[in-house]
Amino acid sequence: MINVGIVGATGYAGEELISILLKHPQVIIKSLSAKISQPKKISDIFTRFKGRIDLICDKPNTKNISANCDLVFLALPHTASMDFVPDLLKAGKRIIDLSADYRLRDISIYEKFYNIKHKDKTNLKYAIYGLPEIYRNKIRDARLIANPGCYPTAAILALAPLVSLDSSFDLDSIIIDAKSGLTGAGRKPTEEILFAEANEDLRAYKVNVHQHMPEINQELSKLADRKVQVNFVPHIVPLNRGILATVYIKRIKGIKDFKQSLVSLYKRFYKNEPFVRIRPESEFPRLKDVVGTNFCDIGIREDGYNVIIISVIDNLLKGASGQAVQNMNIMYRLPERMGLL
Amino acid sequence: MINVGIVGATGYAGEELISILLKHPQVIIKSLSAKISQPKKISDIFTRFKGRIDLICDKPNTKNISANCDLVFLALPHTASMDFVPDLLKAGKRIIDLSADYRLRDISIYEKFYNIKHKDKTNLKYAIYGLPEIYRNKIRDARLIANPGCYPTAAILALAPLVSLDSSFDLDSIIIDAKSGLTGAGRKPTEEILFAEANEDLRAYKVNVHQHMPEINQELSKLADRKVQVNFVPHIVPLNRGILATVYIKRIKGIKDFKQSLVSLYKRFYKNEPFVRIRPESEFPRLKDVVGTNFCDIGIREDGYNVIIISVIDNLLKGASGQAVQNMNIMYRLPERMGLL
Amino acid sequence: MINVGIVGATGYAGEELISILLKHPQVIIKSLSAKISQPKKISDIFTRFKGRIDLICDKPNTKNISANCDLVFLALPHTASMDFVPDLLKAGKRIIDLSADYRLRDISIYEKFYNIKHKDKTNLKYAIYGLPEIYRNKIRDARLIANPGCYPTAAILALAPLVSLDSSFDLDSIIIDAKSGLTGAGRKPTEEILFAEANEDLRAYKVNVHQHMPEINQELSKLADRKVQVNFVPHIVPLNRGILATVYIKRIKGIKDFKQSLVSLYKRFYKNEPFVRIRPESEFPRLKDVVGTNFCDIGIREDGYNVIIISVIDNLLKGASGQAVQNMNIMYRLPERMGLL
């Protein structure tokens, strides 16, 4: 049995981790903590857990966490994880960090997009980007996982096979038009995410300046082995859970011999993946195909030089806590779907 | 033309007042103010008003408001109106107060339910409860209107004819099970009214202790000419606008001669009302019949000793700003539907 | 392992059964059928099941079902189950029927409320009402379970302890004001359950004439050992899953010694129940406490002679398919929470 702790247990990702791990046959939740004014039973914070878990959620204390846990999930806001990682690593704990703090290789980009100094350059270099479909082997023995962002998960999985294996595309033409539900905005109350504001509304935000864009660029560049710079426009849609990313990319004009079907390329690329499902040509997944699951479903349409790819994930599962548990399963040599299906 | 000011222009009731008054042929909006950190164009606060109104919204200044306006709408949170009413009345202005500050005759009840000292007992006695269907004559010449709460409007209109004119009912048996959309909770951000919390959820709150209950009791008691004490359970429903109140009341056991139909009683009672519509027996209105309008629609079913009455209103219109404009129309001898239909 | 069949696999209850049973460690789904124009992979009907189950869904054929299954779930519309029960029972199969066909003891009431002749009076008398909290012992060895309706489950669990054990209440005063999400209306397309109709709307329907009312009356009467007749007003609320029932009941006037707390009575009554949770006095559950689970959560407030009880369930789980699986677990001596937590 793995003894785990969750720091940041009161956010949406933390709540979702509790929910998953309560059903995971190889896990015991030993510690729950969060920025909280006073200690409180987690079942009084989330009444849905009444009768299922009675742990006290308290302010995080690295020593206590280290004493009780083998693995720590950091479900913290961006910039808060750096305060915990160094001590936990020193104590020999394995960490899955759901924040953005250890995702970007280039500190200057991190500091620009998150508007804060990075405080832990030392450990940054040990962090493994926790996207199993790309980094499974490195994840196995990682001490520190930088669990991918929700938008990057949807975007990278939609593009990885094409970007790494098909040279007929103009990688400067990538457009990612993403639509996300409101849990993606977190639980901190602000006016624009009030029900009466977001309901019956629709809006784009951080158009081409969203902090997940450099994360997408970094990973696609690695896969393509050249610099890739996408256009990325996220939208807020009035629903609770899920991301649908509509991706547009063009073939290089003049190239004629692209007769391999992308669908078959994608099917091969993801052949052994437990959580990626590829649809037949011109069939597209709907969000509900994946909400409540750890799946990423992908549909593709080729229209001559224009290609449209749609990927869907549950932002709290494959886009956050589900993927974190998938990473844990890999790290502990458990069946990858354990607790997730 | 009536020169009006709105204090509290940035809340839902204030926004709705602007929206109505922009189309009202006899009104000029002269002043917009609110608790705000710095002056700002109202069309920058509510971008929907771009190109339609360019007034600056600033902190409220009683002198300026008095200098420019004949009538002032106070669309403030409960307990804030008392700070403005005395000076505005002294300056000879007419006031329509959408808060609860001048609704309850009994100060001790006000102080108990709103948990604050009342600061303006002097003017309380001049306030007229702004429910036109009951107090139209007094509204005409009032200086200070206490505009009714949203739940009380729905509840009182559902019960007024019966309570005042039919003695066959057990007035101790009244149950009001009310369902409200989220604009009723206001615009101040708190966790429980976030989209991702309220969406796909349903909850009762302040069960039998809601601050609108004494307002309902006060008015029904007046109409019945005896003490009436209702059971009142409000619920939050995931939609933006509207209240549906399901009212249960019983006939006194033993009484046999109740053969007058309530539907005809209600139709007579509301015969000349421009904003009340009564349905045939056992036909009930849906919320959408009134959303976006100032109507209150009512359906009734008599089952022997049990009677069920359902009333629906738009909480921001008949339940707040629409009713306020209806009151203004009455005060200024304008056609009562002007600007409202 | 239990070999099960689902007849009516394409409705919401059928889909939910598949979803639960796919994760149930002691079940193999052997047969899926429905009123369908031609055979189709279930994963083509519900694309969310792609890669998880590949069974063909075909028109139901009693012989094939009998040959392959030990237990059959009938997730059919009311009045359709009667066509399958006799043959399946004859073939020695155990049946859990989610329709209303075998719930009402009094055929004349069934025929009145469902407006059809009952075709299988013979087997009606063997049917056990599948509410484990009341009939667990009989369920164990039943051949035919009449799985309770969603509203009745919420209503009966909210009232059972009080009605059976506390004689200080006026059982003629019961009012059940219930609010349900749209999956309760089924998947057959009609105008009033279209998104653009039901969204931002709220309505009562079948006020005091809903077909679930006699089911509630029947079971409460049994528990009270006298005739109980409730007032029952169901409402449609714009959300997908869940029922919240607000129940009002009065103490008999004059009775003084009701100092036993209902909360403690309820806690005792449901002490060993795996799926009922009682809140402290005047604390009420929200719908989200139970959505996605098989729990029924109950909150109680006593106000002198007036008592308010609120119960919440997921209509597709404790209100249908979850309860059906709970019944199956009981019938097969499995842990009652297996596959449900």
Next chain:
Amino acid sequence: MINVGIVGATGYAGEELISILLKHPQVIIKSLSAKISQPKKISDIFTRFKGRIDLICDKPNTKNISANCDLVFLALPHTASMDFVPDLLKAGKRIIDLSADYRLRDISIYEKFYNIKHKDKTNLKYAIYGLPEIYRNKIRDARLIANPGCYPTAAILALAPLVSLDSSFDLDSIIIDAKSGLTGAGRKPTEEILFAEANEDLRAYKVNVHQHMPEINQELSKLADRKVQVNFVPHIVPLNRGILATVYIKRIKGIKDFKQSLVSLYKRFYKNEPFVRIRPESEFPRLKDVVGTNFCDIGIREDGYNVIIISVIDNLLKGASGQAVQNMNIMYRLPERMGLL
């Protein structure tokens, strides 16, 4: 006063027309008709109109309509309008057709995308495409208006200034990623637009094959004076009203002198338009800015060679019935905003 008739009064566009025209000071609704099994008061079909309009809605009868109306709105499904236009024109009536029947110049394209033979080629050539911002002068004296589709209105207004006046763009690079609420799907019940299906879901549909695509292509081609072929991906979003179109277009590589700001170009182009509002650079409208109004709001961001344009409309107003009334106002030399603001 203009005497108008509405054919197709029971759909969303028809209902919206009634709602607008009831408040229009220069219009009398004389005739309401629809495909309906038997005559029925419109206020019994749409109970929200009770006490406001009592006309009978019957099957359409061209003779009666002609006898009573000057102007006829055809709010019919595509392919149904052709049955009414010839006779109504012959009778000298002016027609605003909200269907697609007279929008496409090229009959072969119409027949391909709508999968039906066109039955009225004669009148097709007299039809004016009713987009006032482009065709105002022709609309003035038109006998037959082909009122634009909802997606085309949003898309064309987002691109018109750029496509007609700025030659630095690659017109082969246009991508239109559109998001629409559910009223866009009409009122005919099908499973996929049921509340419980569409709520909490998100899906693309008719990817690059939607019937509004040729309409967009036709109009942009005219404006550009060359063939334009867009990529068009519509999505269904769980809300009632509104379209948000995110448009992507690229500058031609190598062109350097594009220093005129698009925002100022757009402001000039739409300077005198009563219903188009342009936002400052990189500021984007939200859907709620226009829901319930006839406005089209547009925001623009220039990122070097990449340009992102977002337009929002209410699909039932500027995207259908509001635009139809705007066209009527133009035809009758009324102030263009009359009845619409």
